[in-house]
Amino acid sequence: MALAKHGSAAATIRDAQEARDELRAALKAAGITLPSLSLDGVSLAGDFPRPLVDLGRCAPVVARQLAERLRKCGS
DSSP, X not given: OHHHHHHHHHHHHHHHHHHHHHHHHHHHHTTOOOTTOEEXXXXXXXXXXXXXXXXXXXXXXXXXXXXXXHHHHHO
């Protein structure tokens, strides 16, 4: 049973990594880089991880670029 839980946890983390990578690629295609984009380490802890993608910090210019791209998508 413990092995099955470990496999499930690993799959959950892999899924979060893939989501992070998809977001990074989409942002890059839009000309935006979030240098701190990663998985939140605390959310990976424990037997049943619930990984979160941490968007991290960015410079004000990058935040404005992201806001501009989002506004264009919402129009």
